[in-house]
Amino acid sequence: MTVLARALDLTRRYNGTIALDGVSLEIAAGQVVGLLGPNGAGKSTLINVMTGVVRPDAGRVDLCGGDPRSESTRRVIGVTPQETGLPETWRVAELVDFVSAHFPEPVDRTELLDRFDLAPLADRQAGGLSGGQQRRVAVALAFAGRPRLVFLDEPTTGLDVDARRALWDGIRSFNADGGAVLLTSHYIEEVEALADRVAVMDRGRIIADGGIAEIRGRVRLKRVTLTDPVLPELVGVSSVERDADRTHLLTNDASALVRELVTAGASFTDIEIESASLEDAFLAITGDRRAT
Numbered sequence: 202m203t204v205l206a207r208a209l210d211l212t213r214r215y216n217g218t219i220a221l222d223g224v225s226l227e228i229a230a231g232q233v234v235g236l237l238g239p240n241g242a243g244k245s246t247l248i249n250v251m252t253g254v255v256r257p258d259a260g261r262v263d264l265c266g267g268d269p270r271s272e273s274t275r276r277v278i279g280v281t282p283q284e285t286g287l288p289e290t291w292r293v294a295e296l297v298d299f300v301s302a303h304f305p306e307p308v309d310r311t312e313l314l315d316r317f318d319l320a321p322l323a324d325r326q327a328g329g330l331s332g333g334q335q336r337r338v339a340v341a342l343a344f345a346g347r348p349r350l351v352f353l354d355e356p357t358t359g360l361d362v363d364a365r366r367a368l369w370d371g372i373r374s375f376n377a378d379g380g381a382v383l384l385t386s387h388y389i390e391e392v393e394a395l396a397d398r399v400a401v402m403d404r405g406r407i408i409a410d411g412g413i414a415e416i417r418g419r420v421r422l423k424r425v426t427l428t429d430p431v432l433p434e435l436v437g438v439s440s441v442e443r444d445a446d447r448t449h450l451l452t453n454d455a456s457a458l459v460r461e462l463v464t465a466g467a468s469f470t471d472i473e474i475e476s477a478s479l480e481d482a483f484l485a486i487t488g489d490r491r492a493t
C-alpha cells in the first residue's frame with residue numbers, strides 16, 4: 202500500500218479555539234476518504250494544513266514524499282477549497298488551458314470537460330455561469346494536472362442532483378484510474394456513494410476512522426421501517442422518524458422490538474429491517490460524545 206499523504210499529530214489553534222488537536226491521518230493510493238464531522242469540527246483546517254495553505258502549530262505533513270508547500274509536491278495534488286472564485290471574463294476552455302499549463306502532463310481539455318459533463322459550457326464566460334456551474338468548473342480544475350491525490354472541501358454543496366451526479370462520475374473515473382481523494386461533504390450519502398473509507402472528526406480530533414461498513418457496524422443500530430403503524434409505548438427505540446406513510450424506528454435490538462410490536466398487537470404493514478445507514482452511525486458516534 203503506497204501512502205500518498207501522511208498527517209502526523211497536527212495541532213492548530215486560532216486564538217483560544219483548538220481547530221486541530223493532535224490529528225493523524227494517512228491516505229493511500231487509490232483510496233477515496235470521506236471526512237465527516239459537524240460544523241467547526243476542524244475538517245477545513247485539516248485540508249488547509251494538509252495542502253500547505255495553513256501552517257500547523259505542531260505536527261507535520263508529508264504529501265507524496267514532500268512538503269505540501271514545495272512546488273514539486275503541488276504538481277501532484279489537486280485542490281478545490283470551500284470557497285473558489287473564477288475570473289469572470291474567462292471562458293471555461295481558457296480556464297482549463299491556463300490551469301493545465303502549470304502542469305507537466307495535463308489531462309486533455311476535451312477529456313476533462315467530458316469527464317465532468319462540462320463540454321456544453323466550454324465557450325461560456327465564467328461570470329455568466331450559475332453558481333452551481335461555476336462550482337463544477339472549480340472542482341474539475343482540481344483534476345486538470347493529472348494529480349495523484351485530490352482534496353475537495355464540500356465539492357457539491359448547493360448543486361442540484363444532476364450536477365452532483367455529474368461530479369460524482371468525474372470523481373469516480375479519476376479514482377478508477379488510480380487517483381486518491383480526500384473529500385468533505387455535508388451530504389453523508391455523498392460520502393457513502395463515493396468513499397471506501399470514512400474518517401469522522403469532532404472538536405479537532407478524529408474519533409472514528411475505517412471502512413464504510415466498519416463505521417456503520419460500530420453502532421449496533423438497526424432501522425425498522427413500517428407502514429401505517431399504530432404504535433404502543435415502546436422501550437428500546439432510540440428515535441422515531443416519519444416520512445410520508447413510512448415510519449422508521451431506530452433500535453439496538455430489532456428482534457426485541459418486533460416481539461414487542463407483536464405482543465402488543467400493534468397494527469402495521471410492510472415491515473423492513475435494515476442496518477443503520479452511515480448517517481445514523483455518524484449521528485450516533487458524534488452524538489454520544491456530545492452527551493458525555
Ligand code: ADP
Binds near residue numbers: 216239244245
Ligand atoms: P469545519 O470545516 O469542520 O466546519 P473548521 O476547520 O472550519 O471546521 O473550523 C474549526 C474551528 O476552527 C472552528 O471553531 C472555527 O471557528 C475555527 N477556525 C477555523 N478557521 C479559522 C480562522 N481563520 N480564524 C479563526 N478561527 C478559525
